[in-house]
Amino acid sequence: MTVGVIWAAFTRALGQWDDSRFRRIVFLGVGLTLGLLIALTILLLWAVQSLTPDNITLPFGAEFWGVHEVLSVGSVLVILGLSVFLMVPVASAFSGLFLEGVVDAVEDRAYPALPPARPQSLAEGMIASVNFLGLMLIANLGALLIWPFAGPFIPLVFWAVNGWLLGQEYFTLVAQRRMSRIEAKRLRRVHRGTIWLAGILMAAPLSVPVLNLLIPVFGVATFTHLFHALNARRGT
Numbered sequence: 001m002t003v004g005v006i007w008a009a010f011t012r013a014l015g016q017w018d019d020s021r022f023r024r025i026v027f028l029g030v031g032l033t034l035g036l037l038i039a040l041t042i043l044l045l046w047a048v049q050s051l052t053p054d055n056i057t058l059p060f061g062a063e064f065w066g067v068h069e070v071l072s073v074g075s076v077l078v079i080l081g082l083s084v085f086l087m088v089p090v091a092s093a094f095s096g097l098f099l100e101g102v103v104d105a106v107e108d109r110a111y112p113a114l115p116p117a118r119p120q121s122l123a124e125g126m127i128a129s130v131n132f133l134g135l136m137l138i139a140n141l142g143a144l145l146i147w148p149f150a151g152p153f154i155p156l157v158f159w160a161v162n163g164w165l166l167g168q169e170y171f172t173l174v175a176q177r178r179m180s181r182i183e184a185k186r187l188r189r190v191h192r193g194t195i196w197l198a199g200i201l202m203a204a205p206l207s208v209p210v211l212n213l214l215i216p217v218f219g220v221a222t223f224t225h226l227f228h229a230l231n232a233r234r235g236t
Contacts (some may be wrong), residue, residue, distance in 0.1 A: 013221035102220040117177040167199025170223035206234040
């Protein structure tokens with residue numbers, strides 16, 4: 001039953017693609033994410049060019065040229081590798097910024113009879129995103145301590161930790177538009193297993209390049225449907 005509810009929410013989120021409002025937010029999110037990664041790459045390349053010599057004198061007087069080129073290529077590869085991990089906090093930070101537009105688009109189509117939601121200001125969204133970003137970074141740094149012992153199960157550790165955190169964030173942000181923070185936390189506790197599993201569904205694609213660019217927006221859309229399904233079950 002739990003898997004069915006999550007899958008229904010996810011497929012309904014995918015069905016939102018033909019909505020021009022939704023697509024605009026997706027493209028905005030992809031653009032901002034790519035812009036951030038490009039800016040980080042440029043900053044790292046600039047640091048490499050500025051702080052490293054172009055040649056190194058080896059023992060016996062030999063010289064090695066092309067240090068900049070080697071380090072620049074290495075820097076790009078490092079950024080590409082780190083992008084898998086960077087996408088998790090990026091998804092967290094952007095979710096608060098996209099929340100209102102995504103949820104409004106989903107609710108206008110799927111739940112037109114709902115009364116107006118409590119609007120969330122840009123400041124509220126940014127504060128929530130920054131706070132959660134800090135929590136996510138701390139949790140992932142803690143997970144790094146056990147990664148050397150996880151061996152082949154490292155992806156599972158990554159998905160489990162970030163699935164829990166993303167599920168908590170997405171569900172709470174969406175729920176607080178329709179109920180108090182206390183009620184949102186109570187509903188979240190009752191369905192914590194379902195929310196965690198749905199969070200893992202969002203966290204797993206974050207480790208796949210290109211696909212991870214779409215997760216912040218589709219994650220919010222999925223949890224919008226999930227919240228209404230679980231809240232309706234509570235009302236019933």
